[in-house]
Amino acid sequence: MTSTQPASQTACATAPSVVEVEASCRLPVLFLSFSGVAWLVLGAALALLASVQLYVPTFLEGCPWVTYGRLRPAAINALTYGFALQIAFALALWLIARLGRVPLTNPLGLFMAGKFWNIAVTVGVYGVLAGDASGYDLLEFPLYASLPLFASYACIAAWALVTLHQRTERDMYVSLWFVLAGLLWFPWILSTAQGLLLGWHVPGVVQAVVAGWFGNNLLQIVLTGFAVAVLYYFVPKAVGRPLANPALTQVGFWLLLLVGGWGGLSQLSAVPAWIPAVSGAANVLVIVPVIALLIPLWQTADGSISDAWKASATFRFMAVAAFLLLGVTVRTAIFGGHFTQFTLFAAARTDIIVLGVFGLAALGALHYIVPRLTTGEDNLPSDGLADLSFWAGIFGMLAVGIGFSLAGLGQAKVNADATKDFLVNGVSGIAGALQLVTFGYGALALAALAFLANFALAVRRCCAACCGGAR
Amino acid sequence: MSQKKSKPKPAPAPAPARVESEPTIAAGSSSAWPFVLLGVVLFGCFLYVENTGGAFRADIYQTGMKTPPPVIGESIEVQLYKEGAKQYAACAGCHQPNGLGSPALNFPPLAGSEWVLREKPDRMIRIMLDAIEGPVSVKGTVYDNPAMVPFREVLNDFQVAAIATFVRGNAEWGNKAGVVLPEQVKAIREGTASRGGAKWRTESLDPVP
Numbered sequence: 001m002t003s004t005q006p007a008s009q010t011a012c013a014t015a016p017s018v019v020e021v022e023a024s025c026r027l028p029v030l031f032l033s034f035s036g037v038a039w040l041v042l043g044a045a046l047a048l049l050a051s052v053q054l055y056v057p058t059f060l061e062g063c064p065w066v067t068y069g070r071l072r073p074a075a076i077n078a079l080t081y082g083f084a085l086q087i088a089f090a091l092a093l094w095l096i097a098r099l100g101r102v103p104l105t106n107p108l109g110l111f112m113a114g115k116f117w118n119i120a121v122t123v124g125v126y127g128v129l130a131g132d133a134s135g136y137d138l139l140e141f142p143l144y145a146s147l148p149l150f151a152s153y154a155c156i157a158a159w160a161l162v163t164l165h166q167r168t169e170r171d172m173y174v175s176l177w178f179v180l181a182g183l184l185w186f187p188w189i190l191s192t193a194q195g196l197l198l199g200w201h202v203p204g205v206v207q208a209v210v211a212g213w214f215g216n217n218l219l220q221i222v223l224t225g226f227a228v229a230v231l232y233y234f235v236p237k238a239v240g241r242p243l244a245n246p247a248l249t250q251v252g253f254w255l256l257l258l259v260g261g262w263g264g265l266s267q268l269s270a271v272p273a274w275i276p277a278v279s280g281a282a283n284v285l286v287i288v289p290v291i292a293l294l295i296p297l298w299q300t301a302d303g304s305i306s307d308a309w310k311a312s313a314t315f316r317f318m319a320v321a322a323f324l325l326l327g328v329t330v331r332t333a334i335f336g337g338h339f340t341q342f343t344l345f346a347a348a349r350t351d352i353i354v355l356g357v358f359g360l361a362a363l364g365a366l367h368y369i370v371p372r373l374t375t376g377e378d379n380l381p382s383d384g385l386a387d388l389s390f391w392a393g394i395f396g397m398l399a400v401g402i403g404f405s406l407a408g409l410g411q412a413k414v415n416a417d418a419t420k421d422f423l424v425n426g427v428s429g430i431a432g433a434l435q436l437v438t439f440g441y442g443a444l445a446l447a448a449l450a451f452l453a454n455f456a457l458a459v460r461r462c463c464a465a466c467c468g469g470a471r
Numbered sequence: 472m473s474q475k476k477s478k479p480k481p482a483p484a485p486a487p488a489r490v491e492s493e494p495t496i497a498a499g500s501s502s503a504w505p506f507v508l509l510g511v512v513l514f515g516c517f518l519y520v521e522n523t524g525g526a527f528r529a530d531i532y533q534t535g536m537k538t539p540p541p542v543i544g545e546s547i548e549v550q551l552y553k554e555g556a557k558q559y560a561a562c563a564g565c566h567q568p569n570g571l572g573s574p575a576l577n578f579p580p581l582a583g584s585e586w587v588l589r590e591k592p593d594r595m596i597r598i599m600l601d602a603i604e605g606p607v608s609v610k611g612t613v614y615d616n617p618a619m620v621p622f623r624e625v626l627n628d629f630q631v632a633a634i635a636t637f638v639r640g641n642a643e644w645g646n647k648a649g650v651v652l653p654e655q656v657k658a659i660r661e662g663t664a665s666r667g668g669a670k671w672r673t674e675s676l677d678p679v680p
Contacts, residue, residue, distance in 0.1 A: 236494035247501035273531050277524035281516035292505045
């Protein structure tokens, strides 16, 4: 790719200055970051309300808009589309611009498309709460929200890919592989799943398979991929070393794309037996690419981990996200089969990947990106708020992940044992674990709020510097 | 895009002091161990799919089941017998639900009847289609009742076969003769159509096997 550029392209392929690159990123990346984290606050709040209803069934009783069946899908979709994917776009744009040494194409258009994305997510969440949910896991947005969503995504991705094509640094760094894969993978799975479910109206058994396939690909390849892209960018940067063992990285990348998409269906029941069997095997197999992707990071950071942990808030987020990636993969491989069928255990996988693996890596990245695009400093104005955001995020995530997992395992034990009483052991018995989940969502909302406050401080300082506080 | 700087590409970007350089990649050679690990895990995966995957068949839903489940649909014999048990209501008026007929009212029995239990059902099918009249000897008693009605236009091939199967195979009556298939009924129905619906007599049935 590097050596075969036509003369016309190499002529203009002089690297622009970093200042120029960052100026082009400022509007779209800051906008997507801010609204994405705002969705994290809202999504975590909705998820918190939903989790309370699991052990206080009369909570918010009587109003159909806030029943569990609407709150939980609204929360998960707000977190997935409003928070995770939106932040993923912001990070993708920033990584492409920085690693490609190229200003973004059409920042204003990207900003507008981001705006439309937010409107579509708002309409979708409203639609779910109003009772229009489609009923497919992670695809609950009704058609009138998912079509605009896809259209705004198409604009964002198109301009991102045009920017990537125009990059002056022709060698693609590891992070850009994952960004490119995610940007191309997402429209494929979204259009296929929505076409089959909402357009084609495939019969019942196939619906479950299609929705499960989409959800797993979104989590395992798109969001995990973006998280890995962020890890591969910031870990070498934080420790100040070149990335070790690049060959292993390449193996991990291709294997993740190859086997990552097969998992996620091991919990289905009313499907031919080979589907959960193959899917369960893929859940185990995906450990290989995950380890192959984490080992180079560990080798890069080995020896400097404690120094980097102390020095860089971003690195702390990255370390926890990497740990969670390994944890959620092993957890799904071991317990992801029939034992935990029909329990909260499966729901926890979505939360851990969206909020933990991707969410914490993204929050860490934003703690690096936002100050550079606003005040021009290395850190956000308030160290205290950054620490609060980190610790609240970590504990919130662990509480949600552990709480849901324990609750799910508790339900599974009741399901597997005919002598256990369903209400006593399976409903009342797991209330403690579910209270932990409620606490976790609260802490996550707090983490997001702390980051937003820091963000606002940075913007205020930036405005004061630019305009002398006149406005 | 900026045209101001035209430095050679490998050189680091002329960045301001505060901007760190982008991550770089260390030199490294490839290793085979991920593929070794992949192979080992894949072997386990194949075993798992072999044991729980139901041989990739679309009709095996239960994990761990290696052979297909029993066919949900019933065999043709069972279907015929069950249908026959229902349709026999048309016959039960004279021949009685217990198949013993009523010698006092001149209705011959079907249970243990030599006309019913012949190895070939050809005579029975003919009688059901076009009825029989004149003196008939059944189990040593001679009946002569012109009341039997032909069922050629009333019952279809499947129904005739079903009733014949039910009557011939009814263990409660002590009957153990074989199944009658709709194809046999169809052949006889077509073969005897030219008779114009005349009722059978003992003499005219004699040549029939």
